[in-house]
Amino acid sequence: xxxxxxxxxxxxxxxxxxxxxxxxxxxxxxxxxxxxxxxxxxxxxxxxxxxxxxxxxxxxxxxxxxxxxxxxxxxxxxxxxxxxxxxxxxxxxxxxxxxxxxxxxxxxxxxxxxxxxxxxxxxxxxxxxxxxxxxxxxxxxxxxxxxxxxxxxxxxxxxxxxxxxxxxxxxxxxxxxxxxxxxxxxxxxxxxxxxxxxxxxxxxxxxxxxxxxxxxxxxxxxxxxxxxxxxxxxxxxxxxxxxxxxxxxxxxxxxxxxxxxxxxxxxxxxxxxxxxxxxxxxxxxxxxxxxxxxxxxxxxxxxxxxxxxxxxxxxxxxxxxxxxxxxxxxxxxxxxxxxxxxxxxxxxxxxxxxxxxxxxxxxxxxxxxxxxxxxxxxxxxxxxx
Ligand code: SOE
Numbered sequence: 466x467x468x469x470x471x472x473x474x475x476x477x478x479x480x481x482x483x484x485x486x487x488x489x490x491x492x493x494x495x496x497x498x499x500x501x502x503x504x505x506x507x508x509x510x511x512x513x514x515x516x517x518x519x520x521x522x523x524x525x526x527x528x529x530x531x532x533x534x535x536x537x538x539x540x541x542x543x544x545x546x547x548x549x550x551x552x553x554x555x556x557x558x559x560x561x562x563x564x565x566x567x568x569x570x571x572x573x574x575x576x577x578x579x580x581x582x583x584x585x586x587x588x589x590x591x592x593x594x595x596x597x598x599x600x601x602x603x604x605x606x607x608x609x610x611x612x613x614x615x616x617x618x619x620x621x622x623x624x625x626x627x628x629x630x631x632x633x634x635x636x637x638x639x640x641x642x643x644x645x646x647x648x649x650x651x652x653x654x655x656x657x658x659x660x661x662x663x664x665x666x667x668x669x670x671x672x673x674x675x676x677x678x679x680x681x682x683x684x685x686x687x688x689x690x691x692x693x694x695x696x697x698x699x700x701x702x703x704x705x706x707x708x709x710x711x712x713x714x715x716x717x718x719x720x721x722x723x724x725x726x727x728x729x730x731x732x733x734x735x736x737x738x739x740x741x742x743x744x745x746x747x748x749x750x751x752x753x754x755x756x757x758x759x760x761x762x763x764x765x766x767x768x769x770x771x772x773x774x775x776x777x778x779x780x781x782x783x784x785x786x787x788x789x790x791x792x793x794x795x796x797x798x799x800x801x802x803x804x805x806x807x808x809x810x811x812x813x814x815x816x817x818x819x820x821x822x823x824x825x826x827x828x829x830x831x832x833x834x835x836x837x838x839x840x841x842x843x844x845x846x847x848x849x850x
Contacts, residue, residue: 473506479539480512481560482552483523486574490551491527493802500788501807504814513539540564555656558583565590570597576667577826579658584830588823597813600826602671606804609759611784613749617676622744628677628723629741632665633734646697654706662711662833665727670829678719684845685713685836713836757795
C-alpha cells in the first residue's frame with residue numbers, strides 16, 4: 466500500500482545471474498518499497514544461473530520463489546514482467562534482445578554490450594518492442610553526484626573548462642591470478658569485451674556525459690601489464706586480451722577538455738573513483754571513498770572566506786536523502802542501486818523510461834570503442850553519435 470492509499474502493482478522479476486551484481490540488484494528490489502513510495506512492488510520470482518547448488522543457495526538467501534537453469538525459459542515465462550541481466554557481459558546482448566522480443570521490461574548491468582555493435586542490437590530491440598529499459602550505471606544515483614548535476618544544471622559553475630575522472634583499483638596485480646570463470650571473467654576478453662575500459666572507464670564516461678554533455682573525440686593509450694595468465698576453465702596458460710590500464714584525453718561538445726584514467730594496477734587503491742569539474746565560476750570534486758561528501762569551490766564567495774566547502778550530503782533537501790535516516794547519518798554504495806530501482810519503477814508508473822536508458826548507455830559504448838580504437842591506432846578518433 467502506498468502512502469496515498471493506492472495499491473502497488475506486483476512486478477515479477479526474473480534475475481539472470483547471482484554474482485556481485487545479482488546481489489546489489491536483488492537488494493535494491495527487496496529494499497525499494499521500504500523507503501520509496503513507488504507504484505510497483507517487485508517480487509523476486511525466479512533467479513536463473515547454471516550452477517544449481519549456488520542458485521538454490523542464492524534463492525534461499527534473497528527469497529526468490531524459484532530457480533531456473535535456462536534463461537530462455539525465464540524470458541518466455543508469462544509470469545515474468547521484468548528481466549534483470551546481472552550475468553557476465555557476453556550474455557547481455559542475447560538475453561536482452563530475446564527479453565525485449567518477448568515484451569519484457571529489461572534492466573541490464575553495465576556495460577551495455579561488449580562493444581557498440583552489441584549495444585546497438587540491444588537498443589534497437591528494446592526500442593522496437595517499446596519496453597521500459599535501463600542500465601545500472603549506479604554512480605549517477607550517489608546523492609552527492611546527483612547534487613553535482615543539479616549545481617551544473619543551475620549554471621553555478623558557468624562555462625566548463627575541465628573534466629577529470631579516475632577509477633583506480635589494484636586487485637589484478639598478482640601474476641598468479643587466473644583469468645576466466647566465476648569471479649574472474651572480467652579478465653577474459655572473450656567474456657568481458659575489454660578490460661578496465663568497459664568495466665571502469667565506462668562508469669566515468671557515463672557520469673561525465675550526463676554531467677557535461679557529449680564527448681566528440683578521444684585519444685587513448687592502453688596497456689596489458691601481465692601478458693599471459695592461466696585460464697580457470699581450460700587450465701592452460703593463455704594470452705591476456707584485456708586492457709589492464711586505459712587512459713584517454715577527450716574533447717566534449719561544449720568545448721571542455723578532459724582526462725580519464727582507469728587501472729587495476731594502482732597499488733593501495735581499491736575502488737577510487739574520483740571526478741573533478743572546473744568551471745569559470747566554480748569547481749566540484751567528488752570521491753567514491755568518501756561518497757557522502759561533495760567538495761565545492763565558488764569563486765563568487767567573499768574573498769576573505771573563499772575556499773573549498775566540504776558538504777556532508779545527509780540533509781533532507783539533498784537528493785534522495787529525505788527517504789533515509791536523520792540529518793548527519795550517511796548512506797553508502799548499495800543505496801545507489803535502491804535509488805536506481807526507485808527511479809525506474811516511478812518512471813514506469815508514469816509510462817516513461819528513467820535514464821540511463823539503453824540508448825544512453827550505447828553512447829558510452831561508442832566512447833569506449835573509440836578509446837580502444839584510438840589506443841590501437843595511436844590517433845585521435847571521432848566518437849560515433
Ligand atoms: C570491478 O572490480 C567492479 O566491480 C566493477 O565491475 C563495478 O562496476 C564497479 O562499480 C566496482 O568495480
